[in-house]
Amino acid sequence: MHLQNLLEHRRSVRLFSGKKSIPPNDIEDCLRQATLAPTSSNMQLWQFIHLVDPKWSADLTKACLGQTAASTAQQWVVFVTRQDLFRSRAKFLLNFEKGNIKRNSPKDRQVKRIAVREVYYGKLMPLLYARFFRLLGIVRKLVVFVMGLFRPVVREVSETQMRTVVHKSCALAAQTFMLAMAEKGYDTCPMEGFDSKSVKKLLKLPRGTDINMIISCGIRDGNKGIWGERCRVPFEEVYERR
Template identity: 40%
Template sequence: MKIMIQELGFFEAVNQRRSVRIFDQNEPFDRDIVRKCLEAAILSPNSSNLQLYNFIRVPENSPLKDSLSSLCMNQKAATTARELIVVVTRRDLWKSRALANYKYIKGIYEGKPDKKSKQALSYYGVLIPKLYGKYPGWSLLKKIIAWWIGMKKPMVREVGETDVRISVHKSAALAAMTFMLGMKAAGYDTCPMEGIDSKRIKKLLDLPDPSEICMVIGCGKGLPEGTYGARFRIPYQELVFEK
């Protein structure tokens, strides 16, 4: 269904976005807008441009919607959502994504690789495999190597397996944020949820074992009673510092 919307500007969308927990069941819901916002989401910055995520769309008419809502602990933000988006991290796809980047760069600079493109090729061909490769004891060894190099010069410290997982989740969360702001700009509301049974959701959606759930996002047109209270934020001076 095509719905005419007056899109909000960036700061209007940021200011008006709230986590909305009850969605209207009667308003028409335009799934094309969800697609548009997911297309915007995948333009988000992401670590090494590996794009290690999937977004699983579960609309209200999906046979999985009720089960998924119950695995979001029956939160109203899920049960009343017109569509649920499951943001999934795919650390396991690093090889194919590194190769895609490698081939892309090689394609652009075919025949005439300059210094910059050679660096980029080495990044995806040598450095990324070192960071993302998984071998027994490798995580600890990477941390020791980083510590050793870091004794003499500035060095990236977040190289262990947990750091890599966090990095993948950071990128997924940034994409989720772009999606939610896009939805607000387009006239819809969202609620991110981490109060979920991630293990059962993986099983329900038949996700590969190494994948992880970053969050589930409920979507729809929010009802006024779905916004729980006025917005509260710690004052700027307590959060932002200048040095």
Template identity: 40%
Template sequence: MNAKADAGLPVIDVEEFRKVVRSRRSVRRFTEEPVPDSVLDDCLELATLAPNSSNLQPWEFFVVKTPALRAKLAEACLGQNAAKTAPVLIAIVARTDTWREHARLAVEEWPEEKLPSIVEKYYRKITPIHYNQGPLGLLGVAKKAAGLVVGLSRPVPRGPYSANEMKVWATKSTALAAENLMLALRAHGYDSCPMEGFDECRVKKLLKIPRKGLVTMVLAAGRRAENGVYNRQYRFDRDNLIHYM
């Protein structure tokens, strides 16, 4: 069934989307067929269109195709079959330290002729306070105390108030981009496997990832092998997980 087109939006075939979502699996073995550069580039572009906090885009993608480097990265991924057989490995990295530069870019690269004053105020005045934790995290502590007091009388944003909360903040947006990437690969007829099992220190050293970068996952990508899916998919009882109020 197609959804109706509204306000110039394209007509979407929800059944085609359902095929993409339902056929996406964590594939553990891939064929040797390479992923075309055009497909990979398109998927990465679609990944960057994911929703993210304040449009600060706190992510980076380290795409590994070179066989020698890929083999070393697979070893850092504990020798998982997905890592050893995939023709492409992508380290998806959350950045807690790019928000200042990206706030500047958000203003400078505003896509319309006139920059709204509320947007300029947000990126130039609010953002530097909201995401800045200060020396030794002291500004974050002060913001948390203020939030606790003000929050007694009205709703207030709660955090991020520390370096650890900034890691959570960046990882949430980066995970959304990762899902876009996985669904895009499936839509192109390719598959993926998001891996959390890896030695982050070795991955960061191998790929020269900045010190404050957080390797959210290493994504294996390629064409699904016949024995690539190990078992049938199942999910827990949705009544225990979905709550209507």
């Protein structure tokens, strides 16, 4: 499918066919494709929990407020933000970057480039993503306020704003996943209508994690699961050329 066809084909499907099923490996493949989504500082603070066993259905549907998109799905993917893993991800990326520079940079530039990455992933990322009862965010805000008096700075550094940063990247992975599924002829419904406390408890998610979206997966039964015509506000309302 061309991208235009794919985008038109993808709909939020709220009722899936009970007749056709999706091999779990196909969903896994789509999740591998989702990892190719762009992510802030390449931190990849996400986790995709792929629920295959039908035993999850009842509890998950209850936590999803009884939505048919959840109850009629065959499998579900819970997109989880893993801000709690910021240290290990930064370490992983620093190691990768060092190797990358050694493999691909001119010899005379390597030391300087590695030093820059050491500051970025070794110091800056751990400072930015750390959380402690909002206090670290306040300190970061003060620092950027002062820096901002002299030069342009990224100002979204409070703990809440860093949480948003992590959610943004995770949502891009979720959208990439839904398009990958559509390309295989499978359907999805992204959901944020769920009780996050119940889902976290059900999946035994650690502290410091959030659920970004739950995406139910299945195959549409004709148009039954598509609730009406697609609606978008007029393009002119959202597009501005300057």
